[in-house]
Amino acid sequence: MTRFLPRPPKSVRRRLILGATLLATAAVMTSQAIGYVVLSSWLLDRVDEQLVEFHPPAPAYDDALQDRLPDPGRRQDVLPSDFHIFFYDSSGRRLPNSLGSATKPEPRLADDATDLGLQDGHPETVPAISGDGRWRVLLNSGPEGMSAVVALPLDTVDGATSKLLWLNAVLLAVTIVALIALGRWVVRLGLLPLTRMERTAQDITAGRLDLxxxxxxxxxEIGRLGRVLNSMLDRLQKALVARETSEARLRRFVADAGHELRTPLTAIQGYAQLALRPELRSGPERNEANRFIAENAERMSLLVDDLQLLATLDKAPSYRRERVDLLSLAADAVSAAAVHSASHPVALGPLRTPADPAGTQELGLAETVGDPHRLRQILENLLSNVRTHTPPGTGVQVRVGTTEAGPGTGGTYRSGRTTVSPPLPAGVPVSVIEVADDGPGLGPVEAKLVFERFYRADPARSRIRGGSGLGLAIAATIAEGHGGRLELDTAPGRGCVFRLVLPAADSGQEPR
Incomplete structure (x- = not known):
């Protein structure tokens, strides 16, 4: 059965127009039906009032019984309006004479009063003897057991209600047409925000992701929907940008790793081919080839170790959680650096703060919670970076102390400061280690890239001297894993200040 029912329109606009038209049509038809019933009932009540108020004169009963009623040509002058009176004698037989106009078909009445089915004083409706006319009749008791039926035609009532029905039909048709025409305009106007959303969504689908x-x-409701969709679009765009950035970094990382590995592999391959042909090389030359093979293999092994370490750090490794004395850590690193390289003098001193810019205070306790071996690795990378990228004789200062995170002390944003980690809350207690050198410093473009993987500030520098370009990336990742961050303040001719900012041991800050 349901498969034969008409399918509702799929368009929201058409559904709204159809629904509004149906509701308005039902409301108009209901009001018209109520008006029709009220008017018909009122007109019928008026006819009943006339019937009840009119009583046939007593002489008319005797005239009807004696057959002395006026002839049909004069009946309209005898009774008011369209009244028609039919008489029944005392035995209930209908008399042949009647009063009233003979221009209309008479009502259909029984020849015997007992068959009338009328009650005295209660009007009833009966059809005419011919045609589609109707009469309203009322039974009245007369003298000497006689009775009379007073009748009024319902032509006026039927004509008025018929005209009302036609008027209602025309009005209904006009209303439906007007509702469809105006409904389309109103619905189009009401759905205009949705139409704009549709066009904007099409433009976004076409590639304009900034819309x-x-x-x-x-x-x-549409405004709230728009805000939700805008929020969703912002998140989607950020996710797409993040994915594209991640994919680009991954491609660059793989390309750089392949490039870094290709050089030692090529050297190993070349020297290995020479080693396989001992008759062409002398003993010292073969020893030199073997030494180069070993050096490149060691370099490749270190590079692979760094790559594995970065992959491990990217997976949010679990660090040891113990109190670390950063002053002792820095002192050990400075001692080791002094032993390994005398070309870069290293000094240990207190941290410089806005309250003590000259660093005249004595060294004090600076503790954090973390993995001492990983934090020592950061210091070793920073000191190694200074020895590698600054000329001999460049002085290095390692400063340790405690302060609060801020633009002047570190841990938060400041113009010219470079980092890849999020800022710490301003004012939180932090422990800081600074590695400052008196070298040539870096320009703004180079400073923004120092924490990128495989980046070297001097592309012409040999890989044997310049390292793999992963040290600072590893150090920044470890610092962020401890809830802190590694940042750089530098300018051409002013040297570099690498600052390791970590939450103080009693600050309540947890590693990310």
Whole structure:
């Protein structure tokens, strides 16, 4: 049965127009039906009042019984309006004479009063003897057991209700047409924000990801929908940008790793081919080839170790959780650096703060919670970076102390400061280790890239001297894993200040 029912329109606009038209049509038809019933009932009550108020004169009964009623040509002058009176004698037989106009078909009445089915004083409706006319009749008791039926035609009532029905039909048709025409305009106007959303969504689908929905009024349903969609689009765009950035970094990382590995592999391959042909080389030359093979193999092994370490750090490794004395850590690193390289004098001193810019205070306790071996690795990378990228004789200062995170002390944003980690809350207690050198410093472009993997500030520098370009990336990752961050303050001719900012041991800050 349901498969024969008409399918509702799929368009929301058409559904709204159809629904509004049906509801308005039902409301108009209901009001018209109520008006029709009220008017018909009122007109019928008026006819009943006339019937009840009219009583046939007593002489008319005797005239009807004696057959002395006026002839049909004069009946209209005898009774008021369209009244018609039919008489029954005392035995209930209908008399042949009647009063009233003979221009209309008479009502259909029984020849015997007992068959009338009328009650005295209660009007009833009966059809005419011919045609589609109707009469309203009322039974009245007369003298000497006689009775009379007073009748009024319902032509006026039927004519008025018929005209009302036709008027209602025309009005209904006009209303439906007007509702469809105006409904389309009203619905189109009401759905205009959705239409704009549709066009904007099409433009976004076409590739214009920066577009946003204009209707965001929180007081309307469409506005709230627009705000939610804009928020969703922002998140999607950020996710796409993050994915594209991640893919680009991954491609660059793989390309750089392949490039870094290709050089030692090529050297190993070349010297290995020479080693396989001992008749062409002398003993010292073969020893030199073997030494180069070993050096490149060691370099490749270190590079692979660094790559594995970065992969491990990227997976959020678990660090040891113990109190670390950063002053002792820095002292050990400075001692080791002094032993390994005398070309870069290293000094240990207190941290410089806005309250003590000269660093005249004595060294004090600076503790954090973390993995001492990983934090020592950061210091070793920073000191090694200074020895590698600054000329001999460059002085290095390692400063240790405690302060609060801020633009002047570190841990938060400041113009010219470079980092890849999020800032710490301003004012939180932090422990800081600074590695400052008196070298040539870096320009703004180079400073923004120092924490990138495989980046070297001097592309012409040999890989044997310049390292793999992973040291600072590893150090920044370890610092962020401890809830802190590694940052750089530098300028051409002013040297570099690498600052390791970590939450103080009693600050309540947890590693990320």
């Amino acid at each position: 946003r929905l204009a209707d965001t009024d929180a007081r309307t």
